Amino acid sequence: MKFAVLARDGAARRGELTTAHGTIQTPVFMPVGTLASVKSLTTEQLRALGPEIMLCNTYHLMLRPGVDLLEQLGGVHRFMGWDRAILTDSGGFQLFSLASIRKIKEEGVEFRSHIDGSPYFLSPERSIEIQARMGVDIAMAFDECPAYGLAHAEVAKSMALTHRWAARSLAARNAFGEQRAASSEQENGGSHAGGDPSLLLAARRSLIATSAPALFGIVQGGIHLDLRRESAAVIGGMDFDGVAIGGVSVGEPKHEMFEVVNFTAPLLPEEKPRYLMGVGTPEDLVNGVAAGIDMFDCVMPTRNARNGTLFTSFGKVSIKNARFAADPRPLDPRCQCLTCRTVSRAYLRHLFVNGEIAASVYNTIHNLWHYLDLMRSIRQSIASKSFGSFRDSFLSRISSGDADA
Amino acid sequence: MKFAVLARDGAARRGELTTAHGTIQTPVFMPVGTLASVKSLTTEQLRALGPEIMLCNTYHLMLRPGVDLLEQLGGVHRFMGWDRAILTDSGGFQLFSLASIRKIKEEGVEFRSHIDGSPYFLSPERSIEIQARMGVDIAMAFDECPAYGLAHAEVAKSMALTHRWAARSLAARNAFGEQRAASSEQENGGSHAGGDPSLLLAARRSLIATSAPALFGIVQGGIHLDLRRESAAVIGGMDFDGVAIGGVSVGEPKHEMFEVVNFTAPLLPEEKPRYLMGVGTPEDLVNGVAAGIDMFDCVMPTRNARNGTLFTSFGKVSIKNARFAADPRPLDPRCQCLTCRTVSRAYLRHLFVNGEIAASVYNTIHNLWHYLDLMRSIRQSIASKSFGSFRDSFLSRISSGDADA
Numbered sequence: 092m093k094f095a096v097l098a099r100d101g102a103a104r105r106g107e108l109t110t111a112h113g114t115i116q117t118p119v120f121m122p123v124g125t126l127a128s129v130k131s132l133t134t135e136q137l138r139a140l141g142p143e144i145m146l147c148n149t150y151h152l153m154l155r156p157g158v159d160l161l162e163q164l165g166g167v168h169r170f171m172g173w174d175r176a177i178l179t180d181s182g183g184f185q186l187f188s189l190a191s192i193r194k195i196k197e198e199g200v201e202f203r204s205h206i207d208g209s210p211y212f213l214s215p216e217r218s219i220e221i222q223a224r225m226g227v228d229i230a231m232a233f234d235e236c237p238a239y240g241l242a243h244a245e246v247a248k249s250m251a252l253t254h255r256w257a258a259r260s261l262a263a264r265n266a267f268g269e270q271r272a273a274s275s276e277q278e279n280g281g282s283h284a285g286g287d288p289s290l291l292l293a294a295r296r297s298l299i300a301t302s303a304p305a306l307f308g309i310v311q312g313g314i315h316l317d318l319r320r321e322s323a324a325v326i327g328g329m330d331f332d333g334v335a336i337g338g339v340s341v342g343e344p345k346h347e348m349f350e351v352v353n354f355t356a357p358l359l360p361e362e363k364p365r366y367l368m369g370v371g372t373p374e375d376l377v378n379g380v381a382a383g384i385d386m387f388d389c390v391m392p393t394r395n396a397r398n399g400t401l402f403t404s405f406g407k408v409s410i411k412n413a414r415f416a417a418d419p420r421p422l423d424p425r426c427q428c429l430t431c432r433t434v435s436r437a438y439l440r441h442l443f444v445n446g447e448i449a450a451s452v453y454n455t456i457h458n459l460w461h462y463l464d465l466m467r468s469i470r471q472s473i474a475s476k477s478f479g480s481f482r483d484s485f486l487s488r489i490s491s492g493d494a495d496a
Numbered sequence: 497m498k499f500a501v502l503a504r505d506g507a508a509r510r511g512e513l514t515t516a517h518g519t520i521q522t523p524v525f526m527p528v529g530t531l532a533s534v535k536s537l538t539t540e541q542l543r544a545l546g547p548e549i550m551l552c553n554t555y556h557l558m559l560r561p562g563v564d565l566l567e568q569l570g571g572v573h574r575f576m577g578w579d580r581a582i583l584t585d586s587g588g589f590q591l592f593s594l595a596s597i598r599k600i601k602e603e604g605v606e607f608r609s610h611i612d613g614s615p616y617f618l619s620p621e622r623s624i625e626i627q628a629r630m631g632v633d634i635a636m637a638f639d640e641c642p643a644y645g646l647a648h649a650e651v652a653k654s655m656a657l658t659h660r661w662a663a664r665s666l667a668a669r670n671a672f673g674e675q676r677a678a679s680s681e682q683e684n685g686g687s688h689a690g691g692d693p694s695l696l697l698a699a700r701r702s703l704i705a706t707s708a709p710a711l712f713g714i715v716q717g718g719i720h721l722d723l724r725r726e727s728a729a730v731i732g733g734m735d736f737d738g739v740a741i742g743g744v745s746v747g748e749p750k751h752e753m754f755e756v757v758n759f760t761a762p763l764l765p766e767e768k769p770r771y772l773m774g775v776g777t778p779e780d781l782v783n784g785v786a787a788g789i790d791m792f793d794c795v796m797p798t799r800n801a802r803n804g805t806l807f808t809s810f811g812k813v814s815i816k817n818a819r820f821a822a823d824p825r826p827l828d829p830r831c832q833c834l835t836c837r838t839v840s841r842a843y844l845r846h847l848f849v850n851g852e853i854a855a856s857v858y859n860t861i862h863n864l865w866h867y868l869d870l871m872r873s874i875r876q877s878i879a880s881k882s883f884g885s886f887r888d889s890f891l892s893r894i895s896s897g898d899a900d901a
Contacts, residue, residue, distance in 0.1 A: 126846070126847075127843075127846070128847055128854045129854075130852065130854070131853040131854060131857070132854060132857075133834070133838075133854055133857055133861075134838060134839070135834060135838060155849075155850055156821070156842070160821065160822055160842070163822060164824055164840065164842055165824070170840070170843055170846075171839070171843060172838040172839050397853075416561070417568060417569065419569055419570070429538070429540060433538075433539060433540060433577040434539070434576070434577050435569070435575070437561070437569055437575070438532075438575055438576060441532070441560070441575075442531075442533055444560075445531055445560055447533045447535065448535055448536040448802075448857070449533045449534075449535070449536065449537060449538055451853050452536070452537075452853070452857065
């Protein structure tokens, strides 16, 4: 994996991330495909929306269909027919939000599946092994995500565990790459005798790098800025390919979240991609980019779509609202998505209030397009050094709330 | 509307139906879009599957969103963004299968909505008015559909009512066309004075014909062949644009249904399209074509798709079956649909057992493609005078039931 910052506008960065499954323009929003499916869409529909990378959940996929099956079927890309990049989380966040936990130990976490109660174990080594065997492009270090509201001492203790797990995640990733590279060399009859030693070393390093996913570390520390500073220094100092801010959007007020993000982002290594996990609304993306974030993911556009809440250039609307019943206009006249190009507000409301499956499909297409198009506009504005004015006009437009605009 | 039989092979007919929304190659299967949405698909996905005509339900659309709204929004084509032909049923069948009926009188039917119990009235005149105002290409006469198992005398009485309602439906359609033609002439400043009277008459007839939908009559008579003969003579003798066989697939055994179809089809006018309503399985379509049927509709491919039952060249399969869990092959290796081209049996099973919405989408795409592709093969085989051998090999292939074929 390679990352290059192409342009800057204030703290905002316009970059390019290169993976084995294509190049990703940043800042980027990654649609969430929990179970190797972005809910409501075929892989072809997702591809048509244009994202260069998507996210899948290690926790969900290890339960269903399981890593053995995924590996046997050629990895998660082949499983869902997706040829662009995939990032997986480590399972850490879902363990603390979904699973019934039996024991957190230094070694790892014993838990029971939220589906059928069957017992599982996750550790840095196991999480990395699963992510690597699923064949993803970017894996995340295994971390502990402390709940909002914990006291400083408890968060500090949790953070220290996350730091030890980060080092073990990194070692596990490197070991996996070396092991796969060795078996690949063996299959190919060993390294060529008589070659230039420095070229051989470079080739071996490249083989190791492509035999395992890129790995991002995760900064924790809750809302305690001294802990965030310490975590940024520790994680930022390790040999990760990128650094994420985790443990936000877990119930804290929005201003506390942005206090953490605005404080932490500048402490992260300049040359590595920065990923703000699980965030957020369109405003959050714009404000996150302003803080220097390069990557985002969130279930909000897809989950809200299924609930009939749609993001537009004039703010959020609930499509079930009676005022749309006879409205022949496109949902968002400024939007170029399939939904806005082909059907009316009246039709979208009709499908939603009558529980038609196509409502979820149309709504998901629109909301994801809205997010992806917002990121395109953000990237253009950074490249043309007009991000500040873009941000101002964006924030004022969405607060107008005018469906008749 | 125009219909021409292009080729014959035994009783099977290869024809062409011309409507204001395009030409339809027959024999044809019409996907069902109950509420102006073929369940699970966007209109674009439906279009990509290639059907030249679809069916909507008058009963459902009159309740939700209602004909006033549909007319105000430019008709059902515009409402759902569909530019090909639409046929609507008359509401007769749903009245007797879904609604809570208060009174059946000579005039029409008082009933309560199955949604909220609110009172409605349908009659031949009201049904035709609704269908015409929705702007559909082909409307169906309003009929009574007797339950399976009724005695001969009751079915005869019901059939006689259907015949009187057929005459009223036809009169209502003609009156609607004349009324619309007159207001259209008025808007355009009246008919041109001084023209050739026979040309003027032809122009007026054409204006009337395009101002209202084509109308098909419906033959009833239950499983009583003498009543079917009488009904075919009465309905076949009226000035309908096509004739349907109704009142089948209402619970009778398959051999009784085909006794009726095989008996009735040859009694219908040669020069008009013949439509077998609400039928059926792939085998039923092949056998219906063999009896001389030109048009079919059924919820089976779309409803079964949502239940995980998929039609293949080797018969029906239940995708949730554990034997598909690790199967990397396409669902049907002979199928060229998006689903079979892009994902595996293992992925389809994973989506279905985990309740992913995309399961319904992929399954619906496959099942509809299977039906539409079957009709393409049927049309080719009639044109090349090989329908008999096609039918034999089709019926033997689907009874093989071999998912490993």
